[in-house]
Amino acid sequence: MDQSKIRNFCIVAHIDHGKSTLADRMIEKTGVLTLREMQNQVLDNMDIERERGITIKSQAVRMIYKAKDGQEYTFNMIDTPGHVDFGYEVSRSLAACDGAILVVDATQGVEAQTLANVYMALDHDLDVFPVINKIDLPSAMPQEAKDEIEDVIGLEAQDAPLISAKNGIGIEDVLEAVVHKIPAPTGDASAPLKALIFDSIYDSYRGVIVFVRIRDGAVKKGMKVKFMATGAEAEVVEVGYFAPGSFIPSDELTAGDVGYFTASIKNIQDTRVGDTVTDSARPCAEALPGYKKVMPMVYCGLYPADSAHYSDLRDALEKLQLNDASLFYEPETSQALGFGFRAGFLGLLHLEVVQERLEREYDLNLVTTAPSVVYKVHKTDGEVFDLTNPTNLPDPSEIDYMEEPIVNGEIMVTTDYVGAIMQLCQERRGKYLSTDYIEQTRAILKYELPLNEIIYDFFDALKSRSRGYASFDYELKGYEKSDLVKLDILINREEVDALSFIVHKDGAYERGRKMCEKLKEEIPRHLFEIPIQASVGGKVIARETVKAYRKDVLAKCYGGDITRKKKLLEKQKEGKKKMRQIGNVEVPQSAFLSVLKLDNTD
Amino acid sequence: MAKELSLYVHIPFCVRKCLYCDFLSFYADKSVQERYFEALAKEIRISADSLKDHRVISIFFGGGTPSFPESKDVCRLLNTIGDNFDVDADAEISIEVNPASAMKEKLSDFRRAGFNRLSIGAQSLNDEELKALGRAHDSAMFYHTFESAREVGFNNINVDIMSALPGQSLDSYLDTVGRVIGLHPEHVSAYSLILEEGTPFYDMELDLPDEELDRRMYHETGRMLKEAGYHRYEISNYSGQGYECRHNKVYWRRGDYLGLGLGAASLVDNIRWSNTRDLKAYEEFFRGVPGGDGSFDLKDIRQDVEELDVKSQMEEFMFLGLRLTKGVSKRLFFRNFGRDMEEVYKDVIQRYIDLELLEWTDYSGEDGGEYLRLTEKGLDVSNTVMADFLLD
Structure with missing residues (x-):
């Protein structure tokens, strides 16, 4: 395919700013599906996502758009999660894109999450253009939103499309902007195959379905491919594109394309997200940089409610890890709960989502133990080790001292609730750093907080004490000595x-x-x-x-x-x-x- | 030999509904009653056709209030049963009566029609408690009913009483028990009040006795009745020697019984079902035109039909049988199912024996042998134990 007619992009937004709705409208306008076929939210096809109104797993979809210049363009839209816990997933989705649409709610303006996602997109060298959503709401302030985008993020925003995804206003403008503002891919179609695995799922009939972005070369049926990190090889059985909720087989995928292939891969471990796929017969010189490995922040024990289901749980975790590379787990045993796993997560929401997916998609009945962060234990004999399970804490007489992880937390809150939130942070051993007022009614509170104080119920407490008006973002600062x-x-x-x-x-x-x-x-x-x-x-x-x-x-x-x-x-x-x-x-x-x-x- | 069968006949009418009652009962005027009795008579005749190989060992007229309609209507139903079923000469034939409507003439009619056992719903002999329950009678009416029943020749009488009533003290309850004992009925049923969803009581703020008091009432009931020569043969039932309610035991021993009338439940040849609870549907069915062969297909008014597999039969054998203080027979279990009770329920039995909620006892005699039964302690928490006899 002519690369100049391909656009690979994603949509980034703060939670609730309307990302999924915009995606749905774009799919409608491009006519991949008829209106009748559209589910309410086409991209969010997992139950949990539907219920919580959030997008967890990144997914891709291909659209055909006939632009005003009379040309037909292929859009590959890759959906990304919006929550801080899923930063890793966002990052792998971004690596498969060339540009991004930034959705900003005209009634809310720029939020903490917006910033985090935009910076991540810019980090991946993506071209980002903003759109202002929800302009039909009475409280919409599109001009203020534009100014804010320019002031806070530094993105040109005056000609940003003004849209209402919900009511289908301005969608054409967005599609045109994709054509003109997102760069076309620039791979070398004649070079050896070099493709990035950005996701994969397990299908009981076809084996692992590998989601790839082709950088150079092409992949086609019957070709023998090699996974560079694991060294595994397999013969390609099927290649194709993504339609909403389904796969469309095709002859080949070439440089610039986003699609999938299957190769009767039964061993889930062979296909790692972030790995590079190449041609066995004519391998590329070096692998793509891939993703940096993300360290789990929170650990907990996962046990089958009925110990007879241990191996079911193991299989489920294996399959889940396939498209959630940030999930870590290893076997452990508990006196109270028997055989199970110690699993590592990016945060508490990630933990809850995994737990729910295991229960719903794999029909497992689980017992989850208290989440724990990773402590550094310095023993009197000089040994230092990472403690992920409280049960393994040595006798106090053997411990010299312990360190706990500290995060830099930013809480965006309306000024009415600053007092309540400050009190909460104080209760959670927070160290106050600063208060920045973004505008008259909103402030960003900065605190240093011990991670173990925020992994349990901090989000809930934050929401209840601010009546839902506070949002929270954090990043690991480091370890500090603590009396634990x-x-x-x-x-x-x-x-x-x-x-x-x-x-x-x-x-x-x-x-x-x-x-x-x-x-x-x-x-x-x-x-x-x-x-x-x-x-x-x-x-x-x-x-x-x-x-x-x-x-x-x-x-x-x-x-x-x-x-x-x-x-x-x-x-x-x-x-x-x-x-x-x-x-x-x-x-x-x-x-x-x-x-x-x-x-x-x- | 013909198979044994028991019959239950449901008379759903009451002068008014008590505040705690969640049984299928309601007020109805005479014309509604008559239409119902007509349908019921038809059901009796049609059902009998398919049960010709059975002989009836007990009949129970329950309600509602079987003493509320005119006695001739009720007696006619018993006659219809006699005309269509093979009823044993010594069958136990019970009828439930309410002191508010059980006038001496009615009782006399019942006795002459063939009823030989009377169950009087006294509930309490304290007038304030009766009022709080929304009962239509007072204690004087009860005494009158009891005396009349004896006079017309009932020599097998049950008295129903209730404990754990709103505002009821231990003393006032035991006073009722004592006064009932003083009348020397052959049988006493003593239930503690259960608040059922959908009843007015359920939504009212009631001053109910706590668990401790409830259990003291229960234990004292057993003690007083024992001293007076009664024995507890089922969780809530007590009788003098030879007066255990045969019909009641059929339920717990899983004998065959056919329920006749609105909402009545049946177990025949390991199939359970209930009649429709919709009065209109019930009547219209029997007013309707019979099928091509001139008969009605009773399936059309039967609901929740369940063919019991062996697993369900074993479960029922255990959790129903354990309601009887004698317990469940190891030998009978093996004879019925070809498996050892202890093999099927190994862990459960041992666990509750260790907790002293179950015990093994040896009985001599015809139905003797080893029985598993609830201990005194076990009776108090019998649901906990029984639930574990459901198989996975």
């Missing part, structure tokens, strides 16, 4: 390793007390009394008791209506199944996560 202790929870006098966690010494009592209270609410009454205790270094610092129940009997069964009684018993039994047996105590799986949400304004 391990807090253990005992249920019916048995230590539950899955509930242990590291906490700052000053917060141990408060946290222990709240955890006991929360567990008391979560653990149903049993046939016997259950003490719940929190302890530090073997010393109990808080206690609650779940009283025994005295009565569970159906006095009357009427007129031989047995079905009703059976339903009652089934419900009771079903309830028990959702429990995790710890000693003699049945603990609901929700208890393991609920103890993490302890913000006291609830």
Whole structure:
């Protein structure tokens, strides 16, 4: 294909600024699908995304656009996630593009997330042009938004298309701007194949489906390709393009194209996102730079609710990692929960999304343990190691000192809530740095915060204390020495390793007390009394008791209506199944996560 | 030998609905009642055709309030049953009555028609408690009903009482128990109040006894009745020697029973179903035109039809049988299912024996052998135990 007629781009935006809606409209206008075929949000085809209204997995779609110059252009639009936790995914999507559309909400202006994404796009040498969305809303201030884009980001914005993605206003302008403002690819079609893997998914019939951006050369059916990082080789079975929600096979993909290929690849590990694919017979000289490896920030244990499903969980994680390269995991065991995995995530939202995907897409019933950050433990014998599981903390006598990760946090908030948010940051051991006023009603608060103070319920607390008006972004600053202790929870006098966690010494009592209270609410009454205790270094610092129940009997069964009684018993039994047996105590799986949400304004 | 069968006949009418009641019952005037009885008589005749190989060992007229309609209508139904089914000469034939409507003449009619067991819904002998329940009778009416029943020749009488009522104290409850015992009924059913969704009680703010008091009431009931010569044979049922309710036990032992009338539940040859709960649909069905062969297809008013597989049968055998204090027979389990009870329920049985909620007992006699039963402690939390007898 003529590269000058190809445009590879993505859309970047702050969450809720209308990225997915714009994508849908563009797909409509380019006529890849009829209106009737359009689902509400074509690109977000995962259930979770639909429900939360966010885009998690990057996906690509190809459109054919007949421009005003009479020429037909091929657009490859690559969807990117908007949340800070998915910065890594954004980065891999960007690497497959040549330009980006920046969507800015005319009622909100530039947000923290907007900046982060734009800078990331500019880092990848992409040409970025802005569009102003939601201009039909009464509170829209398009001129202010344009000025802000120029002032804050430094992008030319005066001729930015003014659109309403929701109502289909100005979409033509955006399509034209793509033609004129996004550069065409400049690969060498005659050079050896050099293609970047930017995503992949597993299909039980076709094996791994590899998503690629062709830099140089071409890939076609029957060709033998090589994955440069792993050295694996495979024969291409099918190549093609992306349509919304489906694949369109074609003869070949050439330099500048974005598409997929399959090669009966069963071993998921062979195809790493970020790797370069080349021609086995005529390999390229060197691989593309790929992506920098992202270090997980948050770890937690993932266990099957029913230990018989361990291998199902392993398979699911393997497949999930295929298109979520930032997911890390390794096997571990817990006394309370049996065989499972320690998994690493980019943040708490990432953790929750993975958990939900495992449960929904792979139909797994999971128990998740308290998330932990990575601590650096300096032992008295000079050894230093990274602690990802609180259970592995050595005896205090062997520890010289510990360090915890600190982040630079930026909270954008309307001025009304500055006080409330400052108080929250203080409670979370935050170190105040500065307040910058962007405009009269909005400020950016800068804080240094220990990561372990924000991984549990910080986002929830932030939202509830600012009535949803605050947004938060952070980046790792480094490690600092800190006075940390391990807090253990005992249920019916048995230590539950899955509930242990590291906490700052000053917060141990408060946290222990709240955890006991929360567990008391979560653990149903049993046939016997259950003490719940929190302890530090073997010393109990808080206690609650779940009283025994005295009565569970159906006095009357009427007129031989047995079905009703059976339903009652089934419900009771079903309830028990959702429990995790710890000693003699049945603990609901929700208890393991609920103890993490302890913000006291609830 | 003909197979044993029990019959349940549902009379859904009441003078008014009690505040705690979630049974299928409502007020209806005479014309509605008559149409219903006509349909019910038809159902009796049609059902009997397919059950010719059965003999009826017990009949139970429940409600609603079977004593609310005119006695001749109710007695006629019993006659219809007698004309169409093979009823044992010594069959147990019970009828539920409410003291507010069980006048002596009615009771006499019932006795002469063939009813030989009476179940009186006393619930409480404390007038304030009765009022709070929304009952239509007071304690004086109950005494009157009881005396009348004896006078017309009922020598097998059950009295229903309820515990854990709103505002009820232990003393006031035990006073009711004591006074009931003083009348020497052959059988006592003592239930603790259950708040059912959809009843007025469910949405009211009630001063209900807590679990501790509820259990004390239950334990005291057992103790007082035991001293008076009654034994508990089912979680909520007590009787003198030889007066256990045969019909009631059919439910727990999974005998065959056919439910007749609106909403009535059946178990025949390991198939369970319930009749429609829609009065209009029920009546119209029997007013309708029969099929080509001149018969009605009863399937059209039967709902929730469930053919029980072996797994369900085993589950039911256990969780229903355990309601009886005698327990479930190991031998019978093997005879029914060809598998050892302890093999099927190994872990569950051991766990609850360890927790002292279940125990093994040896009985002598015809139905003897090893039985698994709930302990006294186990009775209090029987649902917990029973739920674990459901198989995965």
